[in-house]
Amino acid sequence: MTTVLQIKTSLSDTGNANRLVDAFITQWRARHPEDRILTRNLGRNPIPHLNETAITGFFTPAERRTPEQRAAVELSDELIAELQAADVLVLGVPMYNFGIPSTLKAWIDHVARAGITFKYTENGPVGLVQDKQVFVLAARGGIYSGTPQDTQTAYLRNVLGFLGMTDVSFIYAEGLALGELAKDRAETAALGQISRLIDSRTITTAGKPVDV
Template identity: 55%
Template sequence: MTTILQLNASLSPQGQSDQLANRLVAALLAKQPDAKLTVRDLAAQPLPHLDAAEVGAFFTPAESRSAEQQALVAVSDGLVAELAAADVLVLAVPMYNFGIPSTLKAYFDRVARAGVTFKYTETGPVGLLSGKKAYVLAARGGMYQGTAKDSQTAYLKDFLSFIGIDDVTFVYAEGLNMGDANRAAALAAAEQQIALLTA
């Protein structure tokens, strides 16, 4: 049975990235009605920024962790287990100030764990979560795809590859704040791409 993990990062439940992700997931479920879906709303249930106490807990041997450290690591362990169990990852990613939402970065900081989701080798890091398919629904107010101002695409590809996820497809909806005509055309194009991807 296929397991889908949907990560919504828009601050608004009506955000276009979330809505596009919902459409993609609905199409995937229509093809595989027995698939299991887990939705994690990073705005409704935000994770705090990573701090020294949490990082210290990660690097403390399990048998030496205090009760507080065990609780901190348990949050990360739960997120990692959820991600590891997923066959398909769907990320709803708006662009905020040229980057990804800080809530998504906080999530990434808790699932990038040495020896757990990646390992260091003599030839460099190797991701341990291979064999997954990822979709990124990228909603932007302006036009950034393919330009130097698109910091999201390279970062997301690099991060996902770092933990072993190399099969990544992007669906862009750009120019959403550049007038009604541009918005309608961008959303229509994104929806058409979703239809083709899930045909």
């Protein structure tokens, strides 16, 4: 059984990126009804941004933490446990002011923990969150893929790779604010790409045949 962790970050439940995640999970369930689906809706239930309490708590021995530090570390530990338990990570990412939602950045900051999800060595940093497949569902009002305005793709590849997740596929739905025809075309193309990627994973995972 595969565990899928879906992260929703649209401000609205009906936001474009959330709808892409819903479509992805619907198609996934149709092919893998036995799989376990975990959900984090950061738009509906945002997690706090890092602050001094959380940071000092990370580097304070457990027995010396204040109640506030313990609470902050427990939240980070919970988010990391969800990520570590997942075989597949699905990120729904709208573009807000040319960047990722601040709620997603907060999630990243909570799961990027030295000594737990990455470590520094004499040969450089090593990601410890490995053997996962990541799908990034990127929804944009304009068309930015392949341009300098697309700050999301490089950042997410870098930070996910830093944590050890290098098998990352991006699915773009762009031009969603450029009229109904453009929106329909973009969504249809994205749904088709989702279907092909899921079908491809159904046949092979990390180069190894799987039961289907």
